[in-house]
Amino acid sequence: MGDKANAHPGAAGRATAADHPASVRNVVLVGHSGSxxxxxxEALALTAGAVNRAGRVEDGGTVSDYDEIEHRQQRSVQLSLVPVEWGGYKINLLDTPxxxxxxxxxxxxxxxxDAALFVVSASDGVDGSTRMVWxxxxxxxxxxAIVITHLEAARADFEEMTRICAETFGGDDPDAVLPLYLPLHGPQSPDGHAPVTGLIGLLSQKLFDYASGERKESEPGPEQLPDIQEARNxxxxxxxxxxxxxxxxxRYLGGEEIDVKTLIDDLERAVARGVFHPVLAAAPxxxxxxxxxxxxxLLELITGGFPTPLEREAPSVTTPDGAPREIGAACDPDGPLVAEVVKTASDxxxxxxxxxxxxxxxxHPDETVHVSGHGLADxxxxxxxxxxxxxxLSAPFGKQQRTLTHCIAGDLACVxxxxxxxxxxxxxxxxxxxxMEPWEMPDPLLPLAIxxxxxxxxxxxxxGLxxxxxxxxTMRLEQNPDTHQVVLWCLGEAHADVALERLRSRYGVQVDVVPHKVSLRETFADKSAGRGRHVKQSGGHGQYAICEIDVEPLPGGSGIEFVDKxxxxxxxxxxIPSVEKGVRAQAAKGVAAGYPLIDVRITLRDGKAHSVDSxxxxxxxxxxxxxxxxxSDAKIHLLEPVAEVSVLVGDEYVGPVMSDxxxxxxxxxxxxxxxGGRTxxxxxxxxxxxxxxxxxxRSLSHGTARFGRRYTRHEPMPPQVAERLRERAKEN
Structure with a gap:
């Protein structure tokens, strides 16, 4: 790690194919928007030599040049992969929204x-969604591991943010979340602000000063040693x-001085096992x-402390028909091919x-593979x-795609x-x-009718859809047979906006958003009777049919029952089947506000026919x-669908959620x-x-609550709400 040695240059930043899983590190960056x-x-890519000082790759563009929508919205909206090389290791950095x-x-x-960097802003702190991902x-x-950013902010306080991270992420063991370095501050400005110019290594007790633009190592002054010693212990x-x-x-309690190499080796093992979570600081x-x-x-922590793909358990796999299958050793480049599509994009x-x-x-490129998946037909x-x-096969870098000759177990590539x-x-x-067993995806619960x-x-x-x-x-497409609407189910408003923008800019489809309709129903509130007379004579072959029916309501879920008496x-x-067919066709159209009729028994009790004209x-x-x-002679109930809603929410928000x-x-x-303090x-x-x-x-719970919904039944709508809908139906 940073205490091991002076900075050493990474490889040229070219994303080549890895030769062995032990030389690969796959790291996902997690944090709230704006952290x-x-x-x-981009800063890691610059240090690793993958971009120049202008932040641009050798053949043009920057590592963040990936999606025009992201530039317009000024935020990340999709997963992006940035592979860099450092000290002989290939590091796949996965930047997430x-x-x-x-x-x-x-x-x-x-x-x-295989490991996660939680990025926390020193000025904004830790939000609820980041805690849930942790x-x-x-x-x-x-x-x-935790990286604290935005140290240049006027109100940034590294020590206070480290304490908050220990309380938030440490749980019952806050000493498992501790800093490896302390900020090194430069001279104070007239307004009293002392900018961060480097870091103080607690294990090595060295200063790493970046003020010149290059990392330089020096010894701490006597005035710095007391603070260093307390945090170091x-x-x-x-x-x-x-x-x-x-x-x-x-040995430590007995007064023995533990050498730095032993401490670093133990630290790296503890990080790789997921039982110790170091806190670092970073600035562009x-x-x-x-x-x-x-x-x-940070690069040395990733290469030295984060686990290799070899340390990840072999995935649970079956044959396509569900029979269990063992694939042997985890992450074996010579084993049976098992790969997973983690993201799909259109270029x-x-x-x-x-x-x-x-x-x-x-x-390997140009080989034939079998595609199996994936249980999301709904x-x-x-x-x-x-x-x-x-x-x-290629490795992405901004808008560029760099060709790969192969992709071994543990590595990532674009296909x-x-x-x-x-x-x-x-x-x-x-x-x-x-x-492979699919990973859990959130259920989209915001409807967008288009x-x-x-x-x-x-x-x-x-x-296009x-x-x-x-x-x-995470998006679900529904063609509702009742409302005849095309509905995109999304995770939120921003998700819906991006979907519409992609339809327009990527697939050339312009759509209009229309009010979403729910599947309403009608039913009879009490018994009624009706007589249908269809008699027409027009000089030739006429039409003659008369039938009399009784209608009575049935319990919910009964559908339509037709009885011949x-x-x-x-x-x-x-x-008789003709009458039933006509009744059911009318029921499907509705009898009051144009919604399907359900839960009634219709009894045909009498009628008349003509020998020629019927x-x-x-x-x-x-x-x-x-x-x-x-x-027309009965009271008709308008039925609305009722959902069973389950809300998982922090205890502090239970009251507002129930009231809402x-x-x-x-x-x-x-x-x-x-x-975990949730209800x-x-x-x-x-x-x-x-x-x-x-x-x-999301607004009510500051992004910390989750909910699910499941249709249970239709039940009568309150009269005042039903009347408004009937009036609207008449206008339409």
């Missing part, structure tokens, strides 16, 4: 990585407490400087590009079980020409098809007329403790009231 993740990636709407991109980054990483034992005790050498603590390079503050130390020049993490075997993503020939594969699909040998802007757009809409959904497994052949047997069509019409007459649900005509049916609130809420609940709940 400085992308800036940090910090905004909650793009959590699917974050989860893809977590799936592809808990997810802790649950699976992913190694984590605490760090040593924290490292020893997590050491696998049980004698180390006794000043203009003209070659290295940003803390970037060398205007080369078509679909898939970012792939190889877990076993070696992937979101508009079809399952796959096909062979495909892949195109070139061209996978026309069928989608995010989450498994790539394996065509002779030995395998399927329609083509013009006839030309209508012709391109279907293809299918390609859009193929890229994003005609006696004496008043309606000939061959025309026909199938005549009795269908008579059946429909009879149902409409019965409805009640204001949405919801009925809270129970609460239960979920651990699960269960309620039944009309779906018409929770169209925007994904947005409103």
């Amino acid at each position: 400085g993740k992308t800036t940090l990636v 910090g905004y909650a709407d793009f959590v699917g991109e974050l989860r893809a980054g977590l799936r592809a990585a 808990e997810e990483c802790a649950a699976v034992g992913m190694p984590r 605490r760090l040593i005790e924290g490292i020893i407490a997590e050491s696998e050498d049980e004698t180390l603590m006794d 390079a000043a203009e003209g400087a070659r290295q940003g503050i803390g970037t060398v130390e 205007p020049y080369v078509g679909r590009v898939s970012l792939v993490r190889v877990f076993s075997g070696t992937l 979101r508009g993503h079809e399952d796959h079980d096909v062979d495909e020939r892949i195109g070139a 061209a020409k996978l026309t069928r594969a989608e995010t989450g699909d498994t790539l394996s040998s065509k002779d030995d098809p395998l399927l 329609q083509a802007h013009s006839k030309a757009d209508e012709d391109k809409l279907s293809q 299918s390609r859009l959904v193929a890229e994003d497994p 005609v006696v004496g052949g008043a309606v000939p047997r061959q025309f 026909s199938d069509a005549a009795f269908q019409t008579a059946g429909a007329l009879a149902l409409r007459e019965a409805a 649900l009640s204001g949405r005509r919801g009925r809270v049916v129970g609460t239960e403790q979920a651990g 699960l609130v269960r309620a039944e809420v009309p779906e018409i009231e929770i169209d925007r609940y994904a947005v409103d709940l």
Whole structure:
């Protein structure tokens, strides 16, 4: 790490194919929007020699030149890979969006990585969503470190932010979250602000000064030693407490001076095991400087302390038909091919590009692989079980794609020409098809109803939507058979905005957003009767059909029941199905406000026919007329769908959440403790009231709550709400 030696230059920054999994590090950067993740990636790329001092790659562009939408929105909206080399290691930096709407991109980054850097702004602190991701990483034992950024801010306080991180992330063991370095401050300015110019290594007790633009090492002054010693002792005790050498603590307490190499080795093992989480500081390079503050130390932590792909457990795989399958040693380049598409994107020049993490075997360009996946048919993503020939392999760098000769187990690469594969699909040998267990994706719960802007757009809409959904497994496409609307289910407003922008700019489809409709129903509140008379004589073959029906309500979920009680052949047997067909057709159209009729029993009790003029069509019409007459004399209930809503929320927000649900005509049916200071609130809420609940709940809970919804039943709508909808239906 930074205390090991002076800065050494990285490789030239060229992303070449890794030769062995032990030389690969896959690191995902996590943090809230604006915490400085992308800036940090650029600073690391500069220090590693992958970009020049202007922040540009050798063949043009910057590492952040990836998506025009990101530039317009001034924030990251998708996962991006930046591979760099340092000290003989290939480091795949996975930069993730910090905004909650793009959590699917974050989860893809977590799936592809073996360790996580949590980026925390010294001026903004730790938000609730970052805490939730930390808990997810802790649950699976992913190694984590913390990087504090924005030290140049006037109110930045490294020591206070380190304390907050220890309280937030340390849980029952705050001494497992400790700094490896302290900030080195330069001379105070007239306003009293002392800028950070470097770092003080606690283990080596050396100063690493970046003020000149290059990292320079020196000895601390006598006035600095007391502060260094206090923090150093605490760090040593924290490292020893997590050491696998049980004698180390006794030796330390006995007064023995533990050598720095032993401490660093134990620190690296503790970090790789995910039981110790070092805190570092970083700042981008000043203009003209070659290295940003803390970037060398961070690169050395990544290469020395973060685990190799070999230390990750072998993925759980099956055959495509579900039979368990062992693939042997984890991350074996000579093992059976098992790779996963963690991201899908469309390039205007080369078509679909898939970012792939190889877990076993070696992937070669122009070979035929089997594509299996992936259990998201309910979101508009079809399952796959096909062979495909892949195109070139490459490593992305901004807008550039650098050709790779192969991609071994543990590494990542971009694959061209996978026309069928989608995010989450498994790539394996065509002779030995395998399927990886998919990772959990959040359920999109914000509906966006759209329609083509013009006839030309209508012709391109279907293809544009299918390609859009193929890229994003957190998006669900619905063609609602009841409302006849095309609905994109998204994670939030920003997610929806990006989807619309991609449809327009990437696929050339202009759409209009229309009000989202819920699937309402109608039913009879009480018994009624109706007579349908369809008699027409026009000189030739006429039409003659009369039928009389009784209608009575049934319990919810009964549907429509048709009963024949005609006696004496008043309606000939061959025309009974005709009456039923006409009744059901009218029920599907509705009898009051134009919504389908459900939960009634319709009894045909009498009628009349003509030996010549009666026909199938005549009795269908008579059946429909009879149902409409019965409805005109009856009270009709408008039924609305009710969802069971489960909200997982911090205890401090339980009151506001329950109050908000009640204001949405919801009925809270129970609460239960979920651990970790959170409560699960269960309620039944009309779906018409929770169209925007994904947005409103995020605001209410400061982004810390999650919810799920499940349709339960239709039930009568309050009269005043139903009347408003009926009036609206009449206007339309």
